[in-house]
Amino acid sequence: MALKYLGFxxxxxxxxxxxxxxxxxxxxxxxxxSLGTRDYIHERLSVMFIDFPPNQILLGQFLVSFGLxxxxxxxxxxxxxxxxxxxLTMTIVGWKLPKPIVDWMYRRRxxxxxxxxxxxxxxxxxxxxxxxxxxxxxxxxxxEMPDPLRQEFQLILNENRLxxxxxxxxxxxxxxxxxxxVEMFVTSVNIxxxxxxxxxxxxxxxxxxxxxxxxxxxxxxxxxxQGYYQGVFVMMVPPxxxxxxxxxxxxxxxxxxxxxxxxxxxAIILGLEIAGFFVIMRIVKINV
Numbered sequence: 001m002a003l004k005y006l007g008f009x010x011x012x013x014x015x016x017x018x019x020x021x022x023x024x025x026x027x028x029x030x031x032x033x034s035l036g037t038r039d040y041i042h043e044r045l046s047v048m049f050i051d052f053p054p055n056q057i058l059l060g061q062f063l064v065s066f067g068l069x070x071x072x073x074x075x076x077x078x079x080x081x082x083x084x085x086x087x088l089t090m091t092i093v094g095w096k097l098p099k100p101i102v103d104w105m106y107r108r109r110x111x112x113x114x115x116x117x118x119x120x121x122x123x124x125x126x127x128x129x130x131x132x133x134x135x136x137x138x139x140x141x142x143x144e145m146p147d148p149l150r151q152e153f154q155l156i157l158n159e160n161r162l163x164x165x166x167x168x169x170x171x172x173x174x175x176x177x178x179x180x181x182v183e184m185f186v187t188s189v190n191i192x193x194x195x196x197x198x199x200x201x202x203x204x205x206x207x208x209x210x211x212x213x214x215x216x217x218x219x220x221x222x223x224x225x226q227g228y229y230q231g232v233f234v235m236m237v238p239p240x241x242x243x244x245x246x247x248x249x250x251x252x253x254x255x256x257x258x259x260x261x262x263x264x265x266x267a268i269i270l271g272l273e274i275a276g277f278f279v280i281m282r283i284v285k286i287n288v
Contacts, residue, residue, distance in 0.1 A: 037061065037099055044102045047176045048109050049151050057098075065094035081263045089270065109148055114181050115214070116149035118207050121185070125203040134189070134199060135160065152177065167193065181210050224284040231280035235273055 038058045045052050069091030076083035120141045127137035135157065142154045152173055159169040167190045174186040188202050246253040256262035 041098055041102050044106050048106060049148070061095060061098055064097060065091050068094035076257070079257050079263075081260070082257050082266060085263065085267060085270075110177050110179050113148050113152060113177050114179055114210060116145055117181065117185065118210055118214075120145050120149050120153070121203040121207045121210075125200040125207070128200040128203070134193075135166070181206070181213070184209070228280065228284045231276070231284070235276060235280075238269055238273065 038054055038061065041057050042052065042054045045057075069087045072090040073083045073087030076086055123141055123144060124134070124137040127140050128134065132140065138153050138157055142150050142157065145153075156166075156169040156173055159172065160166050164172075170186040170189055174182050185206055188206065189199070191197075192199055192202060242253070242256075256265065
């Protein structure tokens, strides 16, 4: 008994020493994971013209992460180890979840801007051919095109009216919408405005390039979609079988959630599921 208490004392002292030694790094890491993620999400939302206070973003992070963790813990509460394991896992997942969701929203918006640029640049090209200036052609786009391209071009025009040069306004546009197509468009406009050239012909060339790239991307998405959904289906099989067997024969499946060996097996299954998900995502992701 004395050795047991001595072991707990040594373990506690070791934890205290490690905490004291690495507390600064831990606090910096914790600050980055909380305030850094909050600032990142706030910046992304601002770029997408979504006004959301930073404090509410941080509050939402805590509610999603600890909310999911508490719900999952409550579901497994009779069994302490699985409840703790799955509760901590869902807390971490909930904490990390907002960032990829916001990134997905941003990529979706960028894709929509690129698709609308095909029609928008064609409209600008026709406007330039009819004698309009580039600013007047952009005003034509803001009247005829929907969001989000209308928002971006309207912001460019507003910045230009407030004294920002058109070149800098276009550069800000390329920073907000991170895409090779937008970069190509902005670079072409800025160079031709300084050196002179046929902007209408350049816009027609950019439109043709964007259309061909979109065709290639759509073809790749069609070819990889089968592999993606096959992988998702295979990943859903273990949870579905577990739920089915537990519903049909609870006594047979109970050792899996009531014994240490069963908890260990569940932890391995969960780890393999997560690893398999990331492997599948890496396999089906092809950059053009």
